[in-house]
Amino acid sequence: MTLNEYLTFISYAKTLEELWDAHCRQMAKYGFDRLLYGYTQYRTETSLGDPEDFVILTNHCKEYLEGFVQRGLYFNAPMLKWALQNEGAASWRMIGEAMASGTMTPQEQEVFAFNKSAGVTIGYTISFTSVSMRSKGAISMAHYGDKSQDEIDAMWDEHGDDILLMNNMAHLKILTLPYNAPNRALTKRQREALQWVGDGKTTQDIALLMGLTAATVEKHLRLAREALSVETTAQAVLKASLQNQMFVMEV
Structure with missing residues (x-):
């Protein structure tokens, strides 16, 4: 797709699946074969929040994702540290330079070794503009082919903008599309019950509106709290809203 065609397509995309598929194919045209997008709304001074609450989109293999994300290697990744302190794009050249200069910490060296074993050594990272102190989004774009970092940098000079x-x-x-975190997706009934709570309805009101008993409504709300890993229904409404799982149009 041309730039105009691509922007038009994603403007009308209705699901993350179709958007991500198109984005992966578009970036592959520039030599970026493997992408890893991450976004959190639960950032603090010492943490990025629970990884299960991250929005994670990737076309890396399952083994890489398990090692990099589930084992927590991402937290010490040099380019993540750069992304948390900067906005814009950066070449992975800085990783090689840091390794060569001996300035990497032991934890960063572990990440470097893991990525090298997986062939993730050449690429770019983009750090997106944050909308609040608690949010941060970034994408790493790796080249798996036979090009060098110099060649990828030259391509970026031409097409980077x-x-x-x-x-x-x-x-x-x-940020506008529903995202169902693994093991935390809501059922249609759970979502509907939370939506009525968000509208200020009582349990008895919701039971009448949904044609259920009050006990069944309470069950749906309890299961929604468990699915979202929160303690109160108010917290469930907030988290579901942050994940765009509220008032979802069925497609």
């Missing part, structure tokens, strides 16, 4: 624009627009679109 377009690539950055496409990624920024994709990021903004992702």
